[in-house]
Amino acid sequence: xxxxxxxxxxxxxSVDCIIFGFDEGKLRILIGKRQMDPGRGEWSLYGGFxxxxxxxxxxxxxxxxxxxxxxxxxxxxxGAFGSVDRDPGERVISIAYYALINVNDYEDRLRKxxxxxxxxxxxxxxxxxxxxxxxxxxxxLMRQKIKSEPIGFRLLPSLFTLTQLQRxxxxxxxxxxxxxxxxxxxxxxxxxxxxxxxxxxxxxxxASLYRFNKRIYNEDxxxxx
Amino acid sequence: xxxxxxxxxxxxxSVDCIIFGFDEGKLRILIGKRQMDPGRGEWSLYGGFxxxxxxxxxxxxxxxxxxxxxxxxxxxxxGAFGSVDRDPGERVISIAYYALINVNDYEDRLRKxxxxxxxxxxxxxxxxxxxxxxxxxxxxLMRQKIKSEPIGFRLLPSLFTLTQLQRxxxxxxxxxxxxxxxxxxxxxxxxxxxxxxxxxxxxxxxASLYRFNKRIYNEDxxxxx
DNA sequence: TCAAAAGTGTTAGATTTACACCCATGA
DNA sequence: TCATGGGTGTAAATCTAACACTTTTGA
Numbered sequence: 001x002x003x004x005x006x007x008x009x010x011x012x013x014s015v016d017c018i019i020f021g022f023d024e025g026k027l028r029i030l031i032g033k034r035q036m037d038p039g040r041g042e043w044s045l046y047g048g049f050x051x052x053x054x055x056x057x058x059x060x061x062x063x064x065x066x067x068x069x070x071x072x073x074x075x076x077x078x079g080a081f082g083s084v085d086r087d088p089g090e091r092v093i094s095i096a097y098y099a100l101i102n103v104n105d106y107e108d109r110l111r112k113x114x115x116x117x118x119x120x121x122x123x124x125x126x127x128x129x130x131x132x133x134x135x136x137x138x139x140x141l142m143r144q145k146i147k148s149e150p151i152g153f154r155l156l157p158s159l160f161t162l163t164q165l166q167r168x169x170x171x172x173x174x175x176x177x178x179x180x181x182x183x184x185x186x187x188x189x190x191x192x193x194x195x196x197x198x199x200x201x202x203x204x205x206x207a208s209l210y211r212f213n214k215r216i217y218n219e220d221x222x223x224x225x
Numbered sequence: 226x227x228x229x230x231x232x233x234x235x236x237x238x239s240v241d242c243i244i245f246g247f248d249e250g251k252l253r254i255l256i257g258k259r260q261m262d263p264g265r266g267e268w269s270l271y272g273g274f275x276x277x278x279x280x281x282x283x284x285x286x287x288x289x290x291x292x293x294x295x296x297x298x299x300x301x302x303x304g305a306f307g308s309v310d311r312d313p314g315e316r317v318i319s320i321a322y323y324a325l326i327n328v329n330d331y332e333d334r335l336r337k338x339x340x341x342x343x344x345x346x347x348x349x350x351x352x353x354x355x356x357x358x359x360x361x362x363x364x365x366l367m368r369q370k371i372k373s374e375p376i377g378f379r380l381l382p383s384l385f386t387l388t389q390l391q392r393x394x395x396x397x398x399x400x401x402x403x404x405x406x407x408x409x410x411x412x413x414x415x416x417x418x419x420x421x422x423x424x425x426x427x428x429x430x431x432a433s434l435y436r437f438n439k440r441i442y443n444e445d446x447x448x449x450x
Numbered sequence: 451t452c453a454a455a456a457g458t459g460t461t462a463g464a465t466t467t468a469c470a471c472c473c474a475t476g477a
Numbered sequence: 478t479c480a481t482g483g484g485t486g487t488a489a490a491t492c493t494a495a496c497a498c499t500t501t502t503g504a
Contacts, residue, residue, distance in 0.1 A: 005315055008274040010235035013307075013318060049233040052316055056307035080305040080320045082238075082281035090230055091277055093238060095305045163455075180458070181494070203455040205501040388482075405485070406467070428482040429475040457500075465492070473484075 012092040015060045016047035016131065018078065018138035019068070021103040021118055022155040027171040028103075029135065030067070032116035034128055038088040044128035045135070046116060047094065060097040068101060069110050074154040075099040076145065078138045086130050098138035100154035143172060150191070150223050153212040161199050161207040162186060169225060185225060186210075191217035237317040240285045241272035241356065243303065243363035244293070246328040246343055247380040252396040253328075254360065255292070257341035259353055263313040269353035270360070271341060272319065285322040293326060294335050299379040300324040301370065303363045311355050323363035325379035368397060375416070375448050378437040386424050386432040387411060394450060410450060411435075416442035 019030040034044040046067050050059040056077070064073055078096035086092070103118070111117075119125075124135060146152055152168055153160075166182050186192050193216070197209040217223070244255040259269040271292050275284040281302070289298055303321035311317070328343065336342075344350075349360060371377055377393055378385075391407050411417050418441070422434040442448070 005237050005274065005317065008237060009277040010237050011275070011277070012230050012233060012235050013238065049230065050236070050307070050318075052234045052236070053309060055309055056305055056318065077304050079302050080281055082275070082320070084278060084280055092230065093275075093281065095307070161456090178494070178496085179456090180496080183457080184459090203501090204503045205454085205456055207456060386483090403468075404483090405469080408484080409486090425475095429477080430473070430481080430483055431475080432483055451504105453502105453504090455501095458498090459496105461495090463492105463494080465490100467490075468488090469486105471485090473482105475479105475481090475483105477478105477480090 012090060013050045013056075014047050014092055014094045015050060015056060015063055016045040016094050016096050016134055017060060017063055017067070018045060018096065018098040018135055019064070020098060020100050020138075020142065020155065021106070022168050022171060023103045023118060025167050025171060026120045026122075027155075027168075028118040028120050029124070030111075030116045031119055031124070031127065032114060035115065039128045042128040043125045043131075045096075045131045046114070050095075056095050060095070060099075064097075064099055067110075067114055067116065068106050070101060070105055073099045073101055074151055076141065078134060078141060081130050081134060083130065088129070094134075096134040096138060098142055100142075100151060102155060102157055104157055146172060147225065148223060150212060150217060152225075159195065159197060159199075159209040159211055161202055161209060163202065163207060165192075165210070189223065190220065237315060238275045238281075239272050239317055239319045240275060240281060240288055241270040241319050241321050241359055242285060242288055242292070243270060243321060243323040243360055244289070245323060245325050245363075245367065245380065246331070247393050247396060248328045248343060250392050250396060251345045251347075252380075252393075253343040253345050254349070255336075255341045256344055256349070256352065257339060260340065264353045267353040268350045268356075270321075270356045271339070275320075281320050285320070285324075289322075289324055292335075292339055292341065293331050295326060295330055298324045298326055299376055301366065303359060303366060306355050306359060308355065313354070319359075321359040321363060323367055325367075325376060327380060327382055329382055371397060372450065373448060375437060375442060377450075384420065384422060384424075384434040384436055386427055386434060388427065388432060390417075390435070414448065415445065 021028050031043050031045060034040055034042050046063065048063040050056060060075060064075065065071055075097050078098055080093060080095050082093035084091065121139060126132065155168060156164060162183055166177055166179065170176055191213045193211050193213045195209050195211055198206040199209050200206045246253050256268050256270060259265055259267050271288065273288040275281060285300060289300065290296055300322050303323055305318060305320050307318035309316065346364060351357065380393060381389060387408055391402055395401055416438045418436050418438045420434050420436055423431040424434050425431045
């Protein structure tokens with residue numbers, strides 16, 4: 001094996017995941033108490049080291065699968081974090097990723113096995129190392145992204161009511177929306193399809209269930225919320 | 226030295242810089258022919274390895290200073306690039322940064338010493354490894370950023386005419402703007418100050434020179450272009 | 451019968467876009 | 478004197494934001 005860059009030093013590279021979920025009207029992320037040194041016992045994002053035979057995206061997908069048992073999650077890179085002393089043990093740079101999951105798809109057994117919890121984004125405690133900074137940036141990027149792409153559906157069941165959808169957007173942006181204006185905009189988006197099904201859980205009267213039609217969206221991707 | 230993560234493999238980490246400049250009405254970046262193996266002779270971004278005693282941002286600033294002799298450049302991280310085979314020699318992950326410079330501040334002697342050239346963003350050749358992808362993402366991020374923050378002034382001399390400013394925005398977004406609407410919006414931004422000075426180079430009649438007043442901007446940062 | 455969520459249109463105000471002519475000057 | 482870029486205002490169209498009542502039904 002030829003060594004081109006021998007004179008330079010190598011470092012460890014990890015990925016850390018900000019996993020967003022929407023439950024009980026709140027946007028939440030998964031965090032757990034760190035089970036290894038250094039920093040044992042501190043609240044932390046879930047992460048792992050990048051292996052020599054996998055890309056950064058592969059590493060993030062592996063870590064996400066390991067924690068949630070889910071594949072093909074919507075996932076985007078947040079950025080690289082590389083202060084010299086960010087890890088108290090060694091020089092480690094970390095690439096943060098955020099992912100969106102529908103909380104119903106996540107088996108609670110698996111969640112408990114890994115000792116992670118859903119925490120409201122307004123109540124995030126102090127986290128290990130620079131993880132709070134990662135969360136802030138992930139939230140900022142996700143909020144921005146959701147304005148121009150219909151990624152919110154990744155946080156909902158495949159069938160959802162318009163009130164659920166509105167509550168999701170309110171939770172993400174942290175402000176209330178006008179019901180009539182919201183529904184007016186939804187009606188303009190043909191890829192948000194009304195089904196014949198009625199949800200009876202959320203109200204006595206019942207609310208129509210909608211679904212996101214990816215095919216129609218791809219044909220005419222005009223999204224604005 | 227305690228080794229917490231010994232069982233995992235380390236990798237090389239580099240930074241690569243997309244340096245934007247505005248000259249002769251075009252948005253350009255600095256690229257050069259690679260002077261080392263692997264990839265010797267291919268067009269490439271300018272970069273360097275991250276040292277063990279510096280953060281990623283420090284490394285990017287060092288690389289930028291080495292190339293341009295300029296400090297305190299506006300600079301933002303583009304992201305981490307980490308395909309397994311992205312570097313033909315070894316496993317190297319790279320963190321891309323973009324920076325904005327005023328081309329007049331860059332000594333041509335230094336530019337030639339490093340063998341780099343200003344290339345119109347519409348005429349970028351095929352670049353080494355994944356550098357084209359880095360450029361695309363940098364451009365996307367910069368275009369987005371400039372809509373909400375007055376970073377464009379970093380690409381202009383400290384005194385500029387409104388026509389220069391308009392041409393800059395046209396070059397960045399790749400579309401012509403209406404002169405009257407453009408100037409109407411500028412007038413609303415108190416931090417773009419008209420000076421008493423007149424530029425006689427750009428026209429016979431002469432055009433007023435303006436400057437960006439950072440203090441006023443910080444007091445009332447309302448920017449929208 | 452009443453509490454609770456679903457569903458539905460209109461209007462005023464703000465923002466955005468389109469558009470054309472006169473001015474000052476150096477060559 | 479004329480070619481060149483500098484400088485200026487208005488009106489139509491579009492988009493955004495504010496706002497209140499009726500319906501259905503399970504408890």
